[in-house]
Amino acid sequence: xxxxLVVLGNLAVDDIVYPDGESRMGQPGGAAIYxxxxxxxxxxxxxxxxxxxxxxxxxxxxxxxxxxIDLAGIRELGSSGLRTWLLYEGELRRVVHxxxxxxxAEASPTADEIPTEWTPxxxxxxxxxxxxxxxxxxxxxxxxxxxxxxxxYELLSxxxxxxxxxxxxxxxxxxxxxxxxxxxxxxxxxxPLVARITAGRLKTLFYKQGSxxxxxxEATTGRRFKWSSYATTVVDQTGAGDAFAGGTLAGLLQxxxxxxxxHRGVVSASFAxxxxxxDALLEARPEMANERLRGWFGDL
Numbered sequence: 001x002x003x004x005l006v007v008l009g010n011l012a013v014d015d016i017v018y019p020d021g022e023s024r025m026g027q028p029g030g031a032a033i034y035x036x037x038x039x040x041x042x043x044x045x046x047x048x049x050x051x052x053x054x055x056x057x058x059x060x061x062x063x064x065x066x067x068x069i070d071l072a073g074i075r076e077l078g079s080s081g082l083r084t085w086l087l088y089e090g091e092l093r094r095v096v097h098x099x100x101x102x103x104x105a106e107a108s109p110t111a112d113e114i115p116t117e118w119t120p121x122x123x124x125x126x127x128x129x130x131x132x133x134x135x136x137x138x139x140x141x142x143x144x145x146x147x148x149x150x151x152x153y154e155l156l157s158x159x160x161x162x163x164x165x166x167x168x169x170x171x172x173x174x175x176x177x178x179x180x181x182x183x184x185x186x187x188x189x190x191x192p193l194v195a196r197i198t199a200g201r202l203k204t205l206f207y208k209q210g211s212x213x214x215x216x217x218e219a220t221t222g223r224r225f226k227w228s229s230y231a232t233t234v235v236d237q238t239g240a241g242d243a244f245a246g247g248t249l250a251g252l253l254q255x256x257x258x259x260x261x262x263h264r265g266v267v268s269a270s271f272a273x274x275x276x277x278x279d280a281l282l283e284a285r286p287e288m289a290n291e292r293l294r295g296w297f298g299d300l
Contacts (some may be wrong), residue, residue, distance in 0.1 A: 002118050003047030003070050004253055007035045007246075008109050008136060009126025011052045011060075011074070012082040015098070016238060019088050027277050028060035029086075031126040031151065034239030036069050037281040038246025038268035041289045044253060046246075047118055049073030049109045053081015053102060063282050072115045082107035086238060092179040093237070095153075104153075108132050111139040121146065122253055124245065125171075127153030130160065134167055141170040141201070147252065149173035151245060157182035161196060169200025173252075175245045177208045190215070204258055206248065206265075208241045216262065227262050230296045231270040236277065243272035243281060263297040264289075 009032030016024045036046045047070035052061070054077070065071055083101035087094045097104055108128045123146060125136050133150060140148050148171045154160050156176070168174050174197065178187050186193045190207050198205060198219035205217040213228040247268030251261025267289050274280040 001045055003120050004045045005036075005039050005122045005124060005246075005249055006047045006049060006073070006114060006118060006120040007032045007039075007124045007126060008049045008114075009035065009124075009128065010082055010104070010107050011050045011056050012084050012107070013053070013055055013057075013101075014084055014086050014238070016086045016236075017088065018236075019090060024276060026057075028057040029084075029238065029277070030082075031239070031242040033060065033064060033278055034242035034272055034281065035124055035126055035246040035249075036064065037067065037278060038243030038265070038272070039250040040067055040069055040246075041268050041271070041281065041284055041286060042247065042250035042254065042264055043286050044250045046070065047073055047115070047120065049114050051075050051077050051081065051107050051109055051113075053077045053079060053107065055080045055083070060278070063278075067282065073109070073113060073118070075109070075113055077102060077107065088237070094179070104129050105132065111136055122249055123148050124249060125150045126242065127151050130154035130163060130167075134163065137167050137170045147172050147249070149175060149245070149249060151175040151177075151242070152180050155180055155182040156186070156193065156197075161193075165197050165199060168197040168202050168205075172201060172203050173249070174202060174205040175208065175241070175248075176205060177241050178210060191217075206245070206262070208244060210237065210241075213266075214244075216258065218258070225259055225262075227259075227266055229269070229273075230266060230292075231273045233274045235273065235275055237273065238276075239278060239281075240269040240272040244269040260297075263293060267292045267296070 014029035248265035251264040
């Protein structure tokens with residue numbers, strides 16, 4: 001069965017350092033797995049396109065496959081893959097690629113690695129080198145019947161803003177986190193930044209603000225809407241924003257209005273927050289997600 005949503009991104013081995021100094025080494029990560037699991041939680045057919053290194057834990061790939069996520073788009077590098085330091089500073093996070101691993105570009109997929117038999121309704125481009133993200137977006141800009149969304153890796157700054165404006169104008173949805181904005185003033189008040197990005201095809205920019213929830217900016221109307229995090233247990237923030245994107249895209253593909261879709265994103269993120277790594281998302285079931293959706297928002 002062809003996937004409804006195809007996620008293009010990295011599979012990385014993460015070495016995580018938390019604000020209190022605790023660390024966890026060698027964790028199977030990568031934004032793509034959290035996006036995929038966040039969408040899969042709502043019964044969506046999801047396919048992943050990535051490059052995997054020989055050092056990536058096979059147990060994660062096996063777990064994803066058991067969840068029904070299509071891994072036909074994953075190609076083996078034949079060598080060690082991408083390995084990163086995830087350094088938390090409060091709620092902000094820095095990503096540092098280890099010098100002894102594959103480069104970010106070497107570990108990143110291209111459009112021709114999408115299986116030819118797949119005809120998805122949506123594509124999500126997870127954080128990748130900005131040049132590769134621009135190339136991927138350009139591949140699909142003419143396909144008006146395919147929803148395209150992007151989550152940046154390269155920080156938004158005056159230096160990169162022109163490139164990001166060009167990318168943003170060619171996608172439908174833009175998922176942006178606090179730690180992806182270089183300027184502190186823009187982080188506190190993203191309105192002026194958003195006004196410069198929202199153009200062309202872009203429908204909504206989702207500004208993810210960690211435990212505060214976030215703010216949505218609708219490009220065509222200028223309307224803003226906010227959401228809150230309903231999570232009662234926060235063990236690890238890693239991947240929560242990506243799970244939010246997956247859940248939100250699942251809602252949009254299932255015909256939800258944008259704010260109801262966001263509610264699904266909040267639920268997906270809550271599972272990501274409840275455990276270290278992706279354990280809670282792997283264990284979550286659709287009936288658990290729907291119970292939270294009804295209990296928190298009354299949405300059916």
